[in-house]
Amino acid sequence: MKHRKIWQLLLTILLMGVMFAGCASAGTKTANNNGSASASQKTEETSGAVKKKAAVKKENGEKGTAMSDTNLKIKVVANGKEIVFALNDTSVSRSFYAQLPLTVDVENYSNNEKIFQPPKKLDCSKAQEGACPVGSIAYFSPWNNVCMYYGDMSRYPGLYVMGKAVSGVEQIRNITGKVKIEAVRQ
Incomplete structure (x- = not known):
């Protein structure tokens, strides 16, 4: 007899819990009709904000330096051909640009x-x-190498992207010997 009452009490508690959960859910739906966001909508908004922050961090780099293009352009002249690179806005690009003009020996690697x-x-x-x-x-x-890629290279520790070719990209593969590198004045 005691066991039967205990089971009845547990069943009653369980049913009341289900009823309260249903009422809470119905209250949220009513609130949605009045213009407030549901928990799932708030989660989606938060998730979107986190994704946006991650995208900005990826775009800007770990230390917050913008990776966008600048007005800094360089010209590599080799074998009578030109390659023009647009540099991004990073400390590495600016410190390279400050060393121009250069005449250097290029090697295949x-x-x-x-x-x-x-x-x-x-x-x-x-x-x-x-x-x-x-x-x-x-x-x-x-x-202490500057690299110009005519094939893809994956992310690698110590490899810092400085920019991209805006003209003459097909010439990179054919560069040999001494090349002249200078700033492109606009």
Whole structure:
């Protein structure tokens, strides 16, 4: 007899819990009709805000430096051909640009890039490591190499993207020997 009363009491509590949950849900739906957001809508809005912040962080880099294009453009002249690169707004790009004009020896490295060494190490303090698609110019800080890519390169520790080719990208593969690098005055 005692067990039967205990089961009845538990069943009653369970049913009351279900009823209260249903009432709470109905109250939320009514509030939605009056213009307030449901919990799921608030979660979606919060999720969207988090995704937007992540996209901005990705675009701006870990240290908050904008990766957008600047008015800084350089010209690489090699074998009578020109490649023009638009540099992004990073400390590494600005420190490279400050060393121009340069005449350097370019070497082939691996099967996707041409490299050379600037006279001084570049400032990577406010720059973002990143992947380099075809036509990218980047700085590999461990070796003090500037890299021009004619094949894709994935993200790699110490590889800082400086910009992209806006003309002559097809010439990168053919660069050899001494090249002249200078600022493009606008």
